[in-house]
Amino acid sequence: MAEERVGLEGLKDAMTGQAAATTAAPTGSATTAEAETAQRQPIRDAFGRAYATGRRKNAVARVWLKPGSGRITVNGRDIVTYFPRPVLRMVINQPFVVTQTMGQFDVVCTVKGGGLSGQAGAVRHGLSHAMGRWDPLLRPPLKAQGFLTRDSRVVERKKYGKAKARRSFQFSKR
Template sequence: MKEVIDTVGRRKTSVARAFLTPGKGTVTVNKRPVEEYFKDEFKRQQALRPLTLCEKAEEFDVKINVQGGGLSGQSGAVSLAIARALTESDEALRAVLRTERLLTRDPRMVERKKFGRKKARKRFQFSKR
């Protein structure tokens, strides 16, 4: 196994780079502890789901740089980056992560606003008279 595993995960407009190193299980996001960065319990669990699912939370130190988007997109990007790093460290984990759909990049993006409309699909209010 390589000393440092470097992977990228994306979700919406967020991009996360994860660096997996053998260690004691510390997770830092943008040089802050994960508990401080993802204050919402659900977003934190979503981001760390690959580690808890594979029971590798105590074996690796994870350093994550994430930018763009909001916290929801960032937690999804972090999750994908960690899942990809875990499969790179141990190919046997691929089946477990694949069944939980943690290795699939979510293709949903915000639809662009069209001209002549209020938003992407919403129309301006129609007045008959």
């Protein structure tokens, strides 16, 4: 029994020595986030652009971000002509508002699939990732707002014997 205690005490000493080594690392959520962003390096291509892919519903957006005057081009057209509804343009501009970088970057993106709402969400998702790759210090506010998380909700498929995904055909008593 005494030998077991010595063994356990030795084990405790070994663990406290390891615990002391592991507790030397920064703790707390704020310091961990700062350490994580300090370790991240900007990711840019040969032309000085940050690239990212965004997805929403069935839409996929490829986004290139570079410093500029604030022009946003979608599929070769200006954002105002491609997304005529102001709500969709607001969705796309949300990452700029959160990071307070409105008018500092030019954005060129190509979008395929889905409808306009899904495409706007895909552009926002890709733009947020590209901003995080351009400057790692922009990542924490974007992550806090949930812009880096892919919204995986998609339309449910229609089932056999149903009018739509879940709706039954109208009941007829006679």
